Amino acid sequence: MSGLPSGVDGIIRAIFAYEFEDRDVVDEVVIGAIRSGEFGEYLDTVGSSGMFTPSVVDTIGTAWSRDPELLVDALLDGVRVGG
Structure with a gap:
C-alpha cells in the first residue's frame, strides 16, 4: 500500500512525465x-494541476513526507540515476 488514494500515483507520474524526459541520467542532488x-515545489505543481482536491493534495504531501520514495519512483519512471 502506497499511502496514496487509488489512481493517484498514475496521475502524478503523468503530471511529471516531462520532468526528466530529455535526460537519460538524473541529477542525484x-x-x-x-x-x-x-518536495514542496513538486507538491505545489500537483496542487496547481487542478487534478486533485485540496484534501487529496494534503494526503499526497503526508504520504510523501512519510515515504519520499513514492515521489522519487514517480519521477524516475524509466530513468537511470547517476552523476
Whole structure:
C-alpha cells in the first residue's frame, strides 16, 4: 500500500512525465533533496494541476513526507540515476 488514494500515483507520474524526459541520467542532488523532504515545489505543481482536491493534495504531501520514495519512483519512471 502506497499511502496514496487509488489512481493517484498514475496521475502524478503523468503530471511529471516531462520532468526528466530529455535526460537519460538524473541529477542525484535533486533526488537527494527529495529524499531529505524537499518536495514542496513538486507538491505545489500537483496542487496547481487542478487534478486533485485540496484534501487529496494534503494526503499526497503526508504520504510523501512519510515515504519520499513514492515521489522519487514517480519521477524516475524509466530513468537511470547517476552523476
